[in-house]
Amino acid sequence: MSGERAQRWDSAPVQRRILGAVRTLTALDRLLDVLPLLADDMRVETRFAVCPGSEFAANLADELRGSAANVVGWGSGEFDLAVSPSGNGPLHELDARVLTLPHGAGHHKRVATETGVAEEISGLSRQQLVHGGEVVPTAIGVSHVDRLEDLRRQCPEAVPRAAVVGDPCFARLRASMPLREHYRRALGAGDRRLVLLASTWGPESLFARRGDLAKQLVTEFPDAQVALALHPNVWTRYERLQLETWLSTARSRGLVLLPRIRAWQAALVAADVVVSDHGSLAHYAACLGKPLLLGAFGDAEVAPKSPMALLGERAARLDPHADPRPQLEGARPVPGHAELAGLTFAEDACARLRALIYDLLDLREPSWPATPEPVEVVTP
Structure with missing residues (x-):
């Protein structure tokens, strides 16, 4: 040394x-x-x-x-x-x-x-x-x-x-929760429900499986603020111009496309409900006690018997064939979320x-x- x-x-x-x-x-x-x-x-x-x-x-x-x-x-x-x-x-x-x-x-x-x-x-x-x-x-x-x-x-x-x-990331998120209203004001949520869409990368991700979900929610849920957090690998693979092109209509109707890094944390703390997949953001959301719906889940990519696999078993799923509004309004924290955090x-x-x-x-x-x-x- x-x-x-x-x-x-x-x-x-x-x-x-x-x-x-x-x-x-x-x-x-x-x-x-x-x-x-x-x-x-x-x-x-x-x-x-x-x-x-x-x-x-x-x-x-x-x-x-x-x-x-x-x-x-x-x-x-x-x-x-x-x-x-x-x-x-x-x-x-x-x-x-x-x-x-x-x-x-x-x-x-x-x-x-x-x-x-x-x-x-x-x-x-x-x-x-x-x-x-x-x-x-x-x-x-x-x-x-x-x-x-x-x-x-x-x-x-x-x-x-x-x-x-x-x-340390989870420790920082948990320490931020008492300041939730501060993060909401900064994001401009006001009194609106803040819906965070959070996608990992790859063919089993929320973005790959439900790429139209952001446009659907900002259209059918106009009184909510919808934010989208994409995994950094998605940003690196396609870059900003392509992503903004794909999300053009959703962005014109109010979608907040979060920057590639150091933004999802604040949005997660501020969120009222999270729609995600088998990425880490879903796990952090669940362990913080956030109402969570899974819009996709890559079971084959998840280690068996891991806390993430347990999350996949417990979390409610977003039904693509039903009206999303009552599902979002009825979303609840994952059962046993405190136990899940303790196991992780x-x-x-x-x-x-x-x-x-x-x-x-x-x-x-x-x-x-x-x-x-x-x-x-x-x-x-």
Whole structure:
């Protein structure tokens, strides 16, 4: 572990340097929930690099720079720790300790392949964690102790590297709930019912299965505010011009198309009802106690017996052949949603994850507590 990192022309007393390994926009979105854990500590500097190899990495370096991040080339520079919200990519090439984290609401999806999905759980599979017969990550963060058994089945040699860290994104969402009216005012919901459509990516997603749903709801439910959150991979695949073209009529009638990252969190906190699929937003919505309807659900992509599979069993479905208005007005929280949250996320996520990061940095934790910051306000 290196000592002082500050150099001749630096203006901060940097002792450790972290690399954010960004493989997709989703990874960037997740890492931006980790950065607040390092707030106010000038001993730690964070830079970012695009982790090569993803189908969804187009324009990613530009997006990083647009976020005002300090961007370096992959494999360049000296770092004490690399944090990656994915087990994919050539993480073995980095000359640094590596921490992997879930890139969604826990590890609940099967590994995506060119032809569909594999049997292994994404983020916990041996093919993602092992290179040349050696476990690559120094630490593997999991959201709940039950995921250790999943890891043991798939990559037993990696179990000693695992750490239960909870989910800082869920912690921030929950901390934001008392400020719900503040987020609603910023979004312009007023006294209207706010309906959030939230879609993951791929052929089983809500957007793929019910691409006309936004237009239907803004037409038949004109006294509601309808917002659409699309998975960052959808944005990367089609880009803004194409998406706005496909959603032209819905947008002209009031649909709020949320930006590609850092906007869905505020909309979820503000929402009165959520229509989603098997993506992480559905799981966060359910665990927060939001009324939820499933407009699609890719059972084949979900790990069996996972909390997401349990969500699929419990949540009500949006009937495409019936009037959506009474269904939305009658939507209720998922039965046993508090139990579902308890099966998915360990408590004290911010404290757990910060303690792990500083341990990996071989650096004393700051004296102030690690508490979840409310999510950013979004104005259309």
